[in-house]
Amino acid sequence: MMPPAARLGVIFLCHDDLHVAAKMVRIWHDGGAAVAIHVDRRTPDDQYEVMKHVLSDLKDLQWVPRGECHWGMFSMVRATQNSAEVLLERFLDVTHVIVASGSCLPLRPVRELTDYLTRHANVDFIESVSAEDVGWTVGGLNSERFRRFFPFSWRKRRRLFDLTVNLQRWLRIRRRLPQGVVPHLGSQWWCLTRKTLSAILNDPHRKIYDRFFYWVWIPDEAYFQSLVRLHSTRIESRSLTLSNFDDQGKPYILYSDHADMLALSRCFVARKIWSGAHELFARFPEDAGPENSADEPNPVSMERMIAAAVARRKLGRPGLYMQSRYPRKDRENGKTSAPYAVLQGFSDLYPDFESWLKPRVEGDVHGHILAPDMVEFAGRPECGPGALPSHPASRDYDPVGFLTSLIRISDRMQIFQMSPRDLQDLNWFMVTDPNATIRIITGAWVVPLMHSDMPFDDVRRAAARLQRIELEQLEILRSVWVKADVQIWELSDFAARPAAILQRVVRDITPGSWPLYDQPPVQRDIEEIGRFLQRLRNAGLQPRLMGEFPATRSQREWNV
Known part of the structure; x- marks a missing residue:
């Protein structure tokens, strides 16, 4: 007996390049997905109104009340929570919810993603790695991000951020974790079943969890990743969205010349796409034919290419000295390029x-x-x-x-x-x-x-x-x-x-x-x-x- 077909819901978060974001919304909607849109409150109102006008022909879109979103702060989690609540309340037939942004480009038709979710009906796709074991965080603070208070923005108030962290270390302040919560970290671009997401949002201890994660550093990479461990029965610790980061913790930006590599990856979604990559927007989502519609995502080749590019950026080419890369003495990747x-x-x-x-x-x-x-x-x-x-x-x-x-x-x-x-x-x-x-x-x-x-x-x-x-x-x-x-x-x-x-x-x-x-x-x-x-x-x-x-x-x- 075939399982019932999945219905995809999209939590769509955006704050700039709204003309590109509107095109992405239309791709998701035309593919049969239900979409709840949250636009950062800091985005100018005129741009927001233009986006609403451009999408006015799509009658079943849900516009979530706007709030300010600051990187590394709980406001990102709150925007996701509000969008998820609107989505689940408005679309009772949604079986899976995925988080996307204006720079997330579907690489394959949306129906191929829903077919994939149908075949994996009870699976939660979310990167969720124990904070004790994670090895990709930049600047440390794997477990410490849960044990200290982080009231200041790392980007906007760097000195206050460092001062409060050092002061808490000196005073030996350690926060107590909520009972049953084991800190996990991972990508914020997850795809959860309706059952798991509803359990997280309706958890009787949600106020306790929200209050705890409010002071965590970069909670959008920890909130759902930790709480999913309390409610999910089957977790695939990986994201369906291809997303890579460089050695400084910044997302690797994809351009038009990455098109063939993206197609070969057979991933469903990729980020972060440069807003000027018109060739990518024109090519994707790409239908590779019915014989390839059930392909498993294979991001390995893309990840290797990105890892090689990141390594090249860090090490440089042997014997290359220029304005944008002048290494310190004795720290060159080869003093010269050839014998x-x-x-x-x-x-x-x-x-x-x-x-x-x-x-x-x-x-x-x-x-x-x-x-x-x-x-x-x-x-x-x-x-x-x-x-x-x-x-x-x-x-x-x-x-x-x-x-x-x-x-x-x-x-x-x-x-x-x-x-x-x-x-x-x-x-x-x-x-x-x-x-x-x-x-x-x-x-x-x-x-x-x-x-x-x-x-x-x-x-x-x-x-x-x-x-x-x-x-x-x-x-x-x-x-x-x-x-x-x-x-x-x-x-x-x-x-x-x-x-x-x-x-x-x-x-x-x-x-x-x-x-x-x-x-x-x-x-x-x-x-x-x-x-x-x-x-x-x-x-x-x-x-x-x-x-x-x-x-x-x-x-x-x-x-x-």
């Missing part, structure tokens, strides 16, 4: 190293992008990748933003040269970045100095400055905080086996490359470096980064 390579000392030994390396690796090979006079992008354009300027003043204004933007611009690896002559502001940033591959030949900067035409006193001063900078740099590179892939060779170690080290560097940048090169790059002459370093020692500077080079005279000096 990159920093090579120091190679261009000092090989003047044409950049051109030699370019065809042998998979990536964009730049010069000294942190050079003091110019940002040396590959090919030396005035405007670099992604319209990054080559002017050092722009780069130096925000070096981190410059580097992270350069790496995000392309899906190719970014490779650039470094030197003690360059800007040093990014040293800590790069060595603590797991995406960085850093290869350094220490003391290589002495080779260009040896071949320069500067007076030796100037050479000595430059050598002293560069050595001091590189020593500070090496202190950072050898700290316990290093997360980059760092390899360091002294100049003498590199000079002893340049081919093997060059081969290793190329393979580190582009794994699997073979053969690495057909011929080595042209190297500056370092035959005289031992004598040059001795001259620096004789001038009072102790070279500390080049390794061991013999200080013997060259053959040319002996011939002289």
Whole structure:
């Protein structure tokens, strides 16, 4: 024997965008539902009258006496109670009552929802989770919201709210729960049977319960969710309305580009719909055909997508820095978005190293992008990748933003040269970045100095400055905080086996490359470096980064 058909009643709560709310009322009404409408008393009267005029052709609508509704206060519960009483008194054939708002959009025909309720005639669909076990509340106050008094609005009087909570904690004030009531929490968008809802509204202890929940924080998420446990014989602790919240406890707003995901969810109702999502209002409710009319709601895919979006909002994309998201130091979701390579000392030994390396690796090979006079992008354009300027003043204004933007611009690896002559502001940033591959030949900067035409006193001063900078740099590179892939060779170690080290560097940048090169790059002459370093020692500077080079005279000096 088939159970009698269900008749749906809708408690419709609204306070703004009444032109959209009127369209939702018409959808519910035309689907055969009885509707009781409560409009917030704070909504301008002219807007209220326009809504009544627009819906004046629907003769059996019930307009509930208006009251002010404040978020987090008992006024929300009172509006729901008043609407439920009007609905049950006026429509004696209503078997189930659902709570909806002006931003709740039916995704499936209303008759599919009533058929579903017919098949689940004695089931109360209400999210009802013990306050001791709930894990989604934001800002704490799971059980404490029932044990303290909350006379002030959290949104409008935040300081008074916090002051009264802290004062009650200090005074150890604990309210006594009404006998038999076990605190539960859940979504306010429930669907109850007439029997259960009537039992809650007509409970002989209702005045006691109302007085208790009047002082509870956000009672609309606790009143029916707790009292239903006293009267229901069968509870499905879930809502028939798809509703998700972000990490700040705010409802996740749905837009037109969510249409396909909403359709796949097969949920009956979704909130919170943006008032400008005209494509959603035009598409839904959507009839998927008789073969799909009995589908069970499946919000999992939608909830996963929303959870991923919330996580992305909290964590951000790796290496993304912008005005709307600038994370604190060391709290980034990845300092940079992709691997990159920093090579120091190679261009000092090989003047044409950049051109030699370019065809042998998979990536964009730049010069000294942190050079003091110019940002040396590959090919030396005035405007670099992604319209990054080559002017050092722009780069130096925000070096981190410059580097992270350069790496995000392309899906190719970014490779650039470094030197003690360059800007040093990014040293800590790069060595603590797991995406960085850093290869350094220490003391290589002495080779260009040896071949320069500067007076030796100037050479000595430059050598002293560069050595001091590189020593500070090496202190950072050898700290316990290093997360980059760092390899360091002294100049003498590199000079002893340049081919093997060059081969290793190329393979580190582009794994699997073979053969690495057909011929080595042209190297500056370092035959005289031992004598040059001795001259620096004789001038009072102790070279500390080049390794061991013999200080013997060259053959040319002996011939002289």
